[in-house]
Amino acid sequence: MLCQECGKRPATLHFTKILNGEKTELHICESCARDKGEFIPGTQSGFSIHNLLSGLLDFEQHAGTGASKPPAVRCDSCGMTYSQFSKIGRFGCSDCYKHFGERLDPLLKRVHGNTTHVGKVPKRAGGKVKTKREIDRLKQEMQGRIENEDFESAAQLRDRIRELEKEMGGI
Amino acid sequence: MQTEGPESDVVLSSRIRLARNLRGSPFPMLATPAQSQAVMEQLLDVAENGRLNGLGPLEIIRLSELTELEKLVLVEKHLISPNLANESRNGALILDQKEDVSVMVNEEDHLRIQCMRPGFQIREAWETASLIDDVFEEQIDYAFDEKHGFLTSCPTNVGTGIRASVMMHLPALVLTGQINRILSAVTQVGLAVRGLYGEGSEATGNLFQVSNQITLGQSEEEIIENLHQVARQMLEHERAARSKLLSDSRARIEDRVRRSFGILSHAAIMDSKEASQRLSDVRLGVHLGLLPQVNVKTLNELLVSTQPGFLQMTYGEALHPEQRDMTRADLIRDRLAISS
């Protein structure tokens, strides 16, 4: 779908506006949305967390490497660029997390003080994640035992870790 | 929600919201109408075919079929967000009969599971929300990755996707001027506080919603435990401030709550701001034992039923503001007279 305004760029923002009970659909590109001063989700005044976020993101962008502009990163799946994301403060799809990769870490660190999930794991996706966490935990424990020169039980842990790694399809 | 729960002298309700998305579909903000409709049908299918059983009969509401007023009422009842009401393109709501489980479809994320409990029951709310989450997860593939957890539209929700919140009535902390100090302490331990009707609005009727801000790097249990402990401390501070008010200035506080009760019982015009302040005084009076004739259930009911949308829904859509204030006054007078 092309942008209703310029007819050139693809429409990435889809709105339903309800004004005095009248409904209008709007499909525009981000650049036209900006020019028109249209409401963009996440930049709504008063929705302070997102304003704050996009402030943070801007900061990340400009701070980085001085004058040299960082290369444009784009999500292959939804077309969102990192710079769009930094303005809107929202991802376009779940693959954005993958495509923006480690650039996200400083932001996540600031928002959450952390970059890695430790909570609930869905069962469907979860088998491997749980096993991997268990392996990490066992490795730590093994290290501790080696330091305490408890080599016998460290060896037992090593065997268990190998078993688990085999379960995961051999790494 | 009219039933009372534990610690309901201070905590009105506890709520869990989980943000979830389907793998392989753009988030609602970028989804085309066709894409968001496909997401909606897929999610409603899980509910429609009774696969959320255990919840009893479910009501499925497509927001496109509602009037603006009907949507406003759902917002006032905290069943949907203002955001979903405004951008309800292919938005939907799945609701259980008691209205304490509500699932929003195509809000900022594909799926937002909400579970509400009366009083201080945040752990119980989490247990229920997590079970509903499991049922959805059996039927659909969630967007999840090992590093970032549940992937959400906004980076502030990623990880657990959980927002745990408790609604607290803190009139004595406000009256004794301790509230700001306490709120700033609370925000320093990673919690957020806001007024009753969401972002940016001031706290009307001395009602504050305390919720977690961090969703990544802490487990759901840690998040809930942190909120639980902080809310517990606020609760104790509020109770201490109440007994201090009672012992230091009983006459003044009694005068205040009785005046508010008198005005609510007799006024002919009542705007929503005054109503929430007066109802706050009366609620305080009841819990201080100064107004034994008033029923707390009635107050909880009035909290919702005196909101503008709800009033217009009950008494006709065409109410203009002055009529609304008169109708509100009538309603409050009637309800207080019946209950006392």
Ligand SMILES: [Zn+2]
């Ligand atoms: Zn355009």
Ligand SMILES: [Zn+2]
């Ligand atoms: Zn994307």
